[in-house]
Amino acid sequence: xxxxxxxxxxxxxxxxxxxxMVLELHVPTEPTWHSVLEELPTFLSYLLSFVYVGIYxxxxxxxxxxxGRISGGILWANLHLLFWxxxxxxxxxxxxxxxxxxxxxxxxxxxxxxxxxxxxxxxSALMRRQGRNGPLEVALGRDWKxxxxxxxxxxxxxxxxxxPALGVAIYAAxxxxxxxxxxxxxxxxxxGHGAAPGPG
Amino acid sequence: xxxxxxxxxxxxxxxxxxxxMVLELHVPTEPTWHSVLEELPTFLSYLLSFVYVGIYxxxxxxxxxxxGRISGGILWANLHLLFWxxxxxxxxxxxxxxxxxxxxxxxxxxxxxxxxxxxxxxxSALMRRQGRNGPLEVALGRDWKxxxxxxxxxxxxxxxxxxPALGVAIYAAxxxxxxxxxxxxxxxxxxGHGAAPGPG
Amino acid sequence: xxxxxxxxxxxxxxxxxxxxMVLELHVPTEPTWHSVLEELPTFLSYLLSFVYVGIYxxxxxxxxxxxGRISGGILWANLHLLFWxxxxxxxxxxxxxxxxxxxxxxxxxxxxxxxxxxxxxxxSALMRRQGRNGPLEVALGRDWKxxxxxxxxxxxxxxxxxxPALGVAIYAAxxxxxxxxxxxxxxxxxxGHGAAPGPG
Amino acid sequence: xxxxxxxxxxxxxxxxxxxxMVLELHVPTEPTWHSVLEELPTFLSYLLSFVYVGIYxxxxxxxxxxxGRISGGILWANLHLLFWxxxxxxxxxxxxxxxxxxxxxxxxxxxxxxxxxxxxxxxSALMRRQGRNGPLEVALGRDWKxxxxxxxxxxxxxxxxxxPALGVAIYAAxxxxxxxxxxxxxxxxxxGHGAAPGPG
Numbered sequence: 001x002x003x004x005x006x007x008x009x010x011x012x013x014x015x016x017x018x019x020x021m022v023l024e025l026h027v028p029t030e031p032t033w034h035s036v037l038e039e040l041p042t043f044l045s046y047l048l049s050f051v052y053v054g055i056y057x058x059x060x061x062x063x064x065x066x067x068g069r070i071s072g073g074i075l076w077a078n079l080h081l082l083f084w085x086x087x088x089x090x091x092x093x094x095x096x097x098x099x100x101x102x103x104x105x106x107x108x109x110x111x112x113x114x115x116x117x118x119x120x121x122x123x124s125a126l127m128r129r130q131g132r133n134g135p136l137e138v139a140l141g142r143d144w145k146x147x148x149x150x151x152x153x154x155x156x157x158x159x160x161x162x163x164p165a166l167g168v169a170i171y172a173a174x175x176x177x178x179x180x181x182x183x184x185x186x187x188x189x190x191x192g193h194g195a196a197p198g199p200g
Numbered sequence: 201x202x203x204x205x206x207x208x209x210x211x212x213x214x215x216x217x218x219x220x221m222v223l224e225l226h227v228p229t230e231p232t233w234h235s236v237l238e239e240l241p242t243f244l245s246y247l248l249s250f251v252y253v254g255i256y257x258x259x260x261x262x263x264x265x266x267x268g269r270i271s272g273g274i275l276w277a278n279l280h281l282l283f284w285x286x287x288x289x290x291x292x293x294x295x296x297x298x299x300x301x302x303x304x305x306x307x308x309x310x311x312x313x314x315x316x317x318x319x320x321x322x323x324s325a326l327m328r329r330q331g332r333n334g335p336l337e338v339a340l341g342r343d344w345k346x347x348x349x350x351x352x353x354x355x356x357x358x359x360x361x362x363x364p365a366l367g368v369a370i371y372a373a374x375x376x377x378x379x380x381x382x383x384x385x386x387x388x389x390x391x392g393h394g395a396a397p398g399p400g
Numbered sequence: 401x402x403x404x405x406x407x408x409x410x411x412x413x414x415x416x417x418x419x420x421m422v423l424e425l426h427v428p429t430e431p432t433w434h435s436v437l438e439e440l441p442t443f444l445s446y447l448l449s450f451v452y453v454g455i456y457x458x459x460x461x462x463x464x465x466x467x468g469r470i471s472g473g474i475l476w477a478n479l480h481l482l483f484w485x486x487x488x489x490x491x492x493x494x495x496x497x498x499x500x501x502x503x504x505x506x507x508x509x510x511x512x513x514x515x516x517x518x519x520x521x522x523x524s525a526l527m528r529r530q531g532r533n534g535p536l537e538v539a540l541g542r543d544w545k546x547x548x549x550x551x552x553x554x555x556x557x558x559x560x561x562x563x564p565a566l567g568v569a570i571y572a573a574x575x576x577x578x579x580x581x582x583x584x585x586x587x588x589x590x591x592g593h594g595a596a597p598g599p600g
Numbered sequence: 601x602x603x604x605x606x607x608x609x610x611x612x613x614x615x616x617x618x619x620x621m622v623l624e625l626h627v628p629t630e631p632t633w634h635s636v637l638e639e640l641p642t643f644l645s646y647l648l649s650f651v652y653v654g655i656y657x658x659x660x661x662x663x664x665x666x667x668g669r670i671s672g673g674i675l676w677a678n679l680h681l682l683f684w685x686x687x688x689x690x691x692x693x694x695x696x697x698x699x700x701x702x703x704x705x706x707x708x709x710x711x712x713x714x715x716x717x718x719x720x721x722x723x724s725a726l727m728r729r730q731g732r733n734g735p736l737e738v739a740l741g742r743d744w745k746x747x748x749x750x751x752x753x754x755x756x757x758x759x760x761x762x763x764p765a766l767g768v769a770i771y772a773a774x775x776x777x778x779x780x781x782x783x784x785x786x787x788x789x790x791x792g793h794g795a796a797p798g799p800g
Binding site: 007008011012014015016018019020022023025027028031032033035036047050054057058061065179 | 602605608609612613615616617620623672675676679682683686687689690693694697698701702703704707
């Protein structure tokens with residue numbers, strides 16, 4: 001089975017997820033600067049979810065670039081990932097509407113956790129198909145970011161029950177981890193190191 | 201006529217259908233675990249419809265892979281299928297809002313039934329173009345799943361009038377039939393058996 | 401300029417238009433057969449708009465298949481067409497919400513008229529680029545359907561002011577004209593006749 | 601990294617943005633011509649945002665056509681642009697709902713400004729990768745339109761605080777600048793002039 005339509009379908013779903021979130025942004029009732037300020041937390045959570053979908057699109061893109069042919073199981077592992085990502089607009093929206101209450105903030109983190117587990121399952125399925133020392137295993141190396149993130153999500157979820165803002169701070173920190181040192185990894189890889197560096 | 205744009209357009213429509221269903225998920229009014237529990241049936245029905253669109257995308261993908269050139273009639277048979285699939289967000293939503301009442305649960309099953317008939321029409325149109333023993337006929341074989349599903353949908357619809365939860369159980373069972381034994385069929389096919397096994 | 405991205409973008413927009421119309425279908429308030437009957441006109445108008453977008457996608461597909469390279473002007477002629485098509489969900493919705501009142505039914509016809517004019521402009525721009533006896537001019541021939549439709553839309557609009565149901569009947573008849581005798585035209589073309597038959 | 605999936609993903613996001621704006625058009629409450637007139641400002645602002653997304657798609661299309669391979673940084677510069685564009689439905693909607701009040705009109709201009717800055721960042725990143733006298737630098741030349749627009753947006757934003765209609769007039773004028781003299785530039789380029797003319 002060819003991977004092109006899988007990529008095209010995933011691109012479509014991710015493009016829709018990243019865009020429809022904005023439909024949940026409620027237009028301020030008053031045309032004042034004060035209303036803009038009140039919308040700021042909503043805006044920031046939209047930004048956070050936008051960045052997360054961007055990260056997933058980015059990683060999905062890289063991973064499938066290295067993948068070979070696709071089986072029926074891989075197709076469903078991919079749909080499983082898209083399922084959790086498709087819930088981002090919903091969980092983001094709930095967190096906003098509830099003004100960062102404990103349970104919705106924890107549920108948002110749970111959504112992040114489940115998406116990362118789904119990504120791990122998809123990655124494993126693709127690697128298993130390539131066998132030992134396949135391109136994916138060499139390129140992703142120890143993947144300390146992929147292995148650390150779930151624990152940070154759980155930490156963020158736990159902190160949400162104490163102080164939701166702390167939970168969100170952790171979720172944002174994980175996004176930053178994925179965004180920032182990417183270039184360092186790229187450099188290492190282009191220097192011929194098979195494995196990415198990391199504390200993992 | 202080339203099939204590439206047909207595939208791209210269908211992928212686009214299916215990607216949108218599978219994603220906009222989440223727009224119908226109502227954000228809980230209270231930020232409590234109790235609200236999460238109350239959302240559970242809605243969530244499960246969203247999952248069910250997501251899986252159904254996934255199955256259709258999967259089968260559509262395989263079928264068109266084996267198809268040759270496309271006529272104007274096939275194009276409309278494909279739009280006919282997309283029409284019924286595009287109603288999934290609506291019928292799913294009604295079933296949820298009405299808390300699994302008899303009529304909406306039956307209508308959901310009717311939607312599944314009409315989509316499966318539309319798929320059958322599309323399949324037949326593609327096969328007719330290939331003539332006897334074309335790739336599609338050989339690959340799909342007796343297609344007991346495609347032939348059994350409509351009867352199960354009708355059974356689910358009938359049960360919906362007695363006990364809606366039973367109807368939904370049948371709908372979920374059909375989805376499971378399509379999901380689970382796929383690998384067995386694949387194995388048979390790769391072993392060189394032209395026809396898939398089945399009780400049909 | 402290459403036409404591939406123009407096709408892909410148009411496919412994307414048309415796929416979204418055809419799918420988001422379903423978001424406007426209001427879920428019945430009561431879970432009864434009576435509610436289903438009440439939804440029937442809405443459902444039929446959704447079907448009508450779905451068929452119209454399908455026709456446009458179909459014709460767009462054929463026309464661009466025969467088109468050569470694209471200029472900046474053609475790109476905007478295409479966006480102009482997409483603009484009017486993007487209003488279908490809005491005008492369909494208004495016609496439904498107003499229970500087939502005179503003005504919204506006329507406005508729906510106006511939307512159809514403007515889309516058909518935009519299609520004509522796009523077609524002319526593509527033909528002008530190919531010069532006399534280019535593939536598009538030969539294939540489309542006298543194009544009696546394209547030339548008759550605008551007059552029928554105006555007739556439907558006028559009738560809407562007298563009896564809206566009559567207006568909708570005309571709009572549906574035009575859709576039927578585009579759907580049904582397509583095969584006859586195809587046959588003529590494949591028999592080597594350059595021009596399609598018609599009373600135009 | 602290949603630019604095809606970047607183009608496909610951007611096309612998808614832009615197609616969705618341009619289409620979902622219509623979901624914000626509120627159906628008139630009364631089925632009268634008076635209601636149509638009342639909707640006119642909303643309709644015009646929808647048209648303006650539609651044209652802006654069209655311009656961005658157009659320019660994005662041309663720019664990536666000339667771009668070479670893509671780095672991780674360029675991918676994020678592209679997502680940054682898509683982020684601001686994805687807010688168009690929101691800011692358009694607010695401006696309409698508030699009947700052209702000062703703050704929302706200024707915020708709409710701010711959205712235009714931030715999108716144009718994001719486009720500038722993306723353009724610069726692509727150019728830097730090509731080095732001095734790369735295809736992009738030669739084709740875009742002095743780019744007086746790209747350089748003048750931000751100042752006009754700021755002017756429009758300032759005027760919004762005095763008289764919002766004036767601000768919108770400026771925003772519309774910038775759109776017109778991008779639309780109208782494109783052909784002149786194209787002619788110059790096809791005549792072999794490396795740089796586009798302009799007062800910049």
